[in-house]
Amino acid sequence: MSATRLLVLGIVRGYGRAHGYRIGTDLQSWDAAEWANAKWGSIYHALRALTDAGMLRDHDDVPGRTEYELTEKGEAEYLRLLREAVRRPQARPDQLGAALAMLPSLPRAEAVRLLRERLAALEEIRDKARAQLDGWVDAPHWSELYGLWEHTAAGGVEWTSGLIARLESGAYAMAGEPGSPGRPGSWYSLAGE
Template sequence: MSPTRILILGALLDGPMNGYGVRRRLEIMGADQWANVAFGSIYHGLSKMADEGLLDVVEAGKGGKVVYAVNDTGRMEFYRLLMGSWSTVQPIIDPFQVALTFMDRLRKEEIVAALHERRRQLAMNVEATAQAVGAKQRYGAPGHVNENLRLMGAMLQAQLDWVEQAIPRVESDELP
């Protein structure tokens, strides 16, 4: 199940758009922060979904600008993917877990320094996410988009809590 596919189809439910319009709509919703969407993949996704019969090309203008509209088949696919996303639980892929796997390959001082830096980065991100709640509405995002930011903030806070507990464990030679 591709989150980018759902995001593109969902954005087009607001009306026909070209690739740049879809990108702007997703940026307004903050998808660049919580969905790990590669904006370059939007153009490929639009073309592919048009080839699959999920989108109609409503305008092919100068300079390669193509305007797409979601059709009934695309709406059904959006609904199917959306409903599947509500109940699908997948692991969150985080490079930090790879680093944890090999923490025994580092010296204690390196681990402590890395954890302190991670704590600093996480604290900044928790604060920035908290400040972003409510701000997206000034640019036209629906209010419920704040829930994505709240969820992301809670996940960042959980990591920050873990790091703060791990630092003294490494310092006391409990870890690794």
């Protein structure tokens, strides 16, 4: 899964209609080139690929500027990518970063449920790494690898537990709640245009 794909779909969804430069400048302002490798070339590549796949519809109403709009197929793909990124721990943090940027698209109860799935997977990874670390005798330096996995998963467990607690206590406006930026086309106040 591409974090850029999730981010592009999410930004287009957020604005209702957005042009490539708007998407790119938003991602630049979020430093997404650093944490998600969302650079100009990958953004425009994603726009073309998503349009070709029928997930975005392009509009050439303004000469020299193409605007994009999510299709029904694009909405389904966006939500699929978002849910997968929230629920499944990945070795690279870009998927989770993209999901966090778009988290208000989910209703609170669904976000908590998906995060609980993530928490269970992280606990399993942590416990498996601990068992491997405790039983490792060959090539002693490999114990550092299992130690890294254990500590990384343990940090993920702690952070995920904290996010679940924050969401359960009402932090952040989520989909269906007043003031949520998670509704399609709700980003007009963020557009700055």
